Amino acid sequence: MPSKVKGKLINFDWRQYIVYIAFVLVLIYFSITLAEQGFMTTHNLLNIARQTAMISIMGVAMTFVISSKEIDLSVGSVAALSAITTALTMQAGLGMISGVLVGLGTGLAIGFVNGYLVTRVAIPSFLVTLAMMMIARGLAMWVSGTAPIPILSDSYIFLFGSGSVLGVPILLIWTLIIAAIGHIILRKFTFGRETLATGGNEMAATYSGIKTNRIKMTVFMASGMMAGLAGMLYAGRLQAGRFTFGEGDELSVIAAVILGGTSLFGGVGTVIGTVIGSIMIGTINNALILQGLDVSQQMVVQGIIIILAVAFGRKKKKA
Amino acid sequence: MGNTILRMKEIEKGFNGNTVLDKVNFNVKAGEVHALMGGNGAGKSTLMKILTGVYQLDNGTIEIEDSKVNLENTRDAQQAGVSMIFQEFSLIPKLTVAQNIFLHREPRTSLGMIDDKKMVKDSQRIIDDMGLSISPKDLVENLSVGYWQMTEIAKALSINTKILIMDEPTSTLTKTETEVLFSLIHQLKQSGITIIYISHRMDEIFQVCDRITVLRNGTNVITTPCSEITMEELIDHIIGGNMVKSFEWVERPKKEDRKPLLEVKNLQSGSRVKNVSFSLHGGEILGLAGLMGSGRSETVRAIFGVDPVSGGEVNVRGERDSFSSPKEAIQKGVGLVPEDRRSQGLVLGHSVRENMILSSLDKLSKNKVLQNQQANKKVEELVKKLNVKTDSTQKTVSLLSGGNQQKVVLAKWLLNETEILLLDEPTSGVDIGAKIEIIEIIRELADAGKAVLVVSSEMTELLAMSDRVLIMKDGEVTSSIERKDIKGEEDVERAIQGEG
Numbered sequence A: 001m002p003s004k005v006k007g008k009l010i011n012f013d014w015r016q017y018i019v020y021i022a023f024v025l026v027l028i029y030f031s032i033t034l035a036e037q038g039f040m041t042t043h044n045l046l047n048i049a050r051q052t053a054m055i056s057i058m059g060v061a062m063t064f065v066i067s068s069k070e071i072d073l074s075v076g077s078v079a080a081l082s083a084i085t086t087a088l089t090m091q092a093g094l095g096m097i098s099g100v101l102v103g104l105g106t107g108l109a110i111g112f113v114n115g116y117l118v119t120r121v122a123i124p125s126f127l128v129t130l131a132m133m134m135i136a137r138g139l140a141m142w143v144s145g146t147a148p149i150p151i152l153s154d155s156y157i158f159l160f161g162s163g164s165v166l167g168v169p170i171l172l173i174w175t176l177i178i179a180a181i182g183h184i185i186l187r188k189f190t191f192g193r194e195t196l197a198t199g200g201n202e203m204a205a206t207y208s209g210i211k212t213n214r215i216k217m218t219v220f221m222a223s224g225m226m227a228g229l230a231g232m233l234y235a236g237r238l239q240a241g242r243f244t245f246g247e248g249d250e251l252s253v254i255a256a257v258i259l260g261g262t263s264l265f266g267g268v269g270t271v272i273g274t275v276i277g278s279i280m281i282g283t284i285n286n287a288l289i290l291q292g293l294d295v296s297q298q299m300v301v302q303g304i305i306i307i308l309a310v311a312f313g314r315k316k317k318k319a
Numbered sequence B: 001m002g003n004t005i006l007r008m009k010e011i012e013k014g015f016n017g018n019t020v021l022d023k024v025n026f027n028v029k030a031g032e033v034h035a036l037m038g039g040n041g042a043g044k045s046t047l048m049k050i051l052t053g054v055y056q057l058d059n060g061t062i063e064i065e066d067s068k069v070n071l072e073n074t075r076d077a078q079q080a081g082v083s084m085i086f087q088e089f090s091l092i093p094k095l096t097v098a099q100n101i102f103l104h105r106e107p108r109t110s111l112g113m114i115d116d117k118k119m120v121k122d123s124q125r126i127i128d129d130m131g132l133s134i135s136p137k138d139l140v141e142n143l144s145v146g147y148w149q150m151t152e153i154a155k156a157l158s159i160n161t162k163i164l165i166m167d168e169p170t171s172t173l174t175k176t177e178t179e180v181l182f183s184l185i186h187q188l189k190q191s192g193i194t195i196i197y198i199s200h201r202m203d204e205i206f207q208v209c210d211r212i213t214v215l216r217n218g219t220n221v222i223t224t225p226c227s228e229i230t231m232e233e234l235i236d237h238i239i240g241g242n243m244v245k246s247f248e249w250v251e252r253p254k255k256e257d258r259k260p261l262l263e264v265k266n267l268q269s270g271s272r273v274k275n276v277s278f279s280l281h282g283g284e285i286l287g288l289a290g291l292m293g294s295g296r297s298e299t300v301r302a303i304f305g306v307d308p309v310s311g312g313e314v315n316v317r318g319e320r321d322s323f324s325s326p327k328e329a330i331q332k333g334v335g336l337v338p339e340d341r342r343s344q345g346l347v348l349g350h351s352v353r354e355n356m357i358l359s360s361l362d363k364l365s366k367n368k369v370l371q372n373q374q375a376n377k378k379v380e381e382l383v384k385k386l387n388v389k390t391d392s393t394q395k396t397v398s399l400l401s402g403g404n405q406q407k408v409v410l411a412k413w414l415l416n417e418t419e420i421l422l423l424d425e426p427t428s429g430v431d432i433g434a435k436i437e438i439i440e441i442i443r444e445l446a447d448a449g450k451a452v453l454v455v456s457s458e459m460t461e462l463l464a465m466s467d468r469v470l471i472m473k474d475g476e477v478t479s480s481i482e483r484k485d486i487k488g489e490e491d492v493e494r495a496i497q498g499e500g
């Protein structure tokens, strides 16, 4: 009997839950060490939620991309481009609705091009989206003439930036809505299974009647659209569209996804894990700032987190 | 046959608290060919993985040539003279035969660079000793599967192997390739190498082996010379009870009047399928026989919409249809159990359950939402029906034994209740008991009106279930023979090889 219990304990796949355990430890640690700096105040915690919303939202879609064994490096640049196109549309006096549609449409269109090049022209997604990262950023600079484009619509700023409902910041509400949708699609809908199967073994998925190219097309489009949404949130928060939005976000997003327990090798994915991963990275950044460290040190820490995440998230070795 | 070269004593091994090997004793004499047999999941591969240092034993001792050995990894095992040809190959396709043979042990020149000349020369010597006609400079990817295996064996021989383990070596070989392998085994035996041979094919065992050990539920139930046991006794030991059903063919009532469910006319696809025509009726089991490379697998792949069709017609239920993807085929009620379960049949990292429902997601969902309860129920039913040995339906499928993985692939299509079933080597790696069960299930499916096309290189099995056998040669169906006109396996062999 004792040997059985021991077997069960060893077998407990703690890697799967490591992000939750780590998150709790991080919270406890900072709430003690940074008590005086006000880490555990509602104000600060909501601030973290606001700051991480964009990474979380892009992370939800990226979870699908990585689960299908692809990658999307263009998300940060797409966010910037969408912020610009939204701001320009509204500046032209076409109204908020058009602005929103144009912003989402921009992301969707770029996602479509990414997906098309990956599935039809058969270029690896790493290359396609690396190039798209440059193209989208370049376009954002070009059409904006590198100048910020102000957004004056109050309702836009409320809905996509600084608003709050019953004390809950709108950005947190966006995060929760997108995370819930992503989680349900991945876990309850056939599309989720099909995505995981495509990433787990594309050939077997095809033989099982899954149109793997269509799955990939869809996940790239979703990723583009969520990047577009994230860009619009950046714009709402800062009340302007700027080409610099989302610089380096692709790495934070991928880090959040991998940290959350989604496998870089495809076939395994978790949306909740991604959101926790994203919030945890945000929490650590926030704590570093409270401790008086600056951006350069944040970058070092973030790099270390990525390495740790991948090291711990590696496939389990054979028994 | 000499002294005992290998003693495995009281070997115990468990995974996650489930005992797989329970005090197994296993002794092998120097220079013999020793068959290791047993049902799917009996622990054969596990025992051999312990012997090759892939897994570590929980308890027990191993002695090789009377000295106790501690095998922590494959290198230790190689040093002790043990090599294994795995169920899955471990060659690198883009490298040459010689490069594969000397992988990680490349001979060096005095400057420390790889000595290609010596490598090729040494490989040539081994290949010559084995009596093969391949060149050390051939790329492995250009060789047929049979030669992959020969290359694996050459690799084992190049490291001074005393005990060579073969895990189901013939499951991917043609008859001629199998014969080449057997003569090689004979030759290896002459030169003093001891061989442990795992297979589910009864006829082979009696052809090549000196002694037999049978494992059942992780214990050794018998070790005996081959000459002192009959096939029936052996089967009884493996399945642990008296077998009622057998490999006998039973004539099934024929329902001629109906229109064919599947009709293939002058099908062409790739370079292997040149002109294939046949029709398949509901309630019929049609066998497809031919040599490896005759285009059988390619034919079923083309029908199923995996490979592009370049000419001819596929008619399903009288309607002209050419599937451009498996999805379309499945929607029209056509299913394929593919040849290679690991690459085509399974998502190895996913659970038994996920794999079983994968081709039926549409059927198991309402408005694209998966109905979990319904899915779980079906999965449980099939695990029971096919006797899949697994601790739970959530177990990762790659941790199942080979034969049980095959059952999961079959289950995918049973769950789908597909009307037209294309089965490419459906019992590959499946144990004798399960084979009989699967044949019985295929008969039941046909009795229920489904149409079944079976490709199998195991003639006994093909003849046990087929109502009619198609002979395929060089990309064409050359003849169709009613089962009742076939006297024995020789008839079919002759037709396959024959000039006509």
Ligand SMILES: Nc1ncnc2c1ncn2[C@@H]1O[C@H](COP(=O)(O)OP(=O)(O)OP(=O)(O)O)[C@@H](O)[C@H]1O
Pocket: A319, B015, B016, B020, B038, B039, B040, B041, B042, B043, B044, B045, B046, B047, B389, B390, B399, B400, B401, B402, B403, B404, B429, B431
């Ligand atoms: N790494 C592992 N983790 C958990 N269970 C395992 C692992 N390896 C093997 N098993 C289990 O051990 C049992 C024995 O497996 P093994 O592969 O030795 O069977 P086998 O006799 O070779 O069967 P087959 O004839 O089907 O190849 C199976 O039930 C299998 O699921």
Ligand SMILES: [Mg+2]
Pocket: B044, B045, B046, B087, B167, B401, B402, B403
């Ligand atoms: Mg095995």
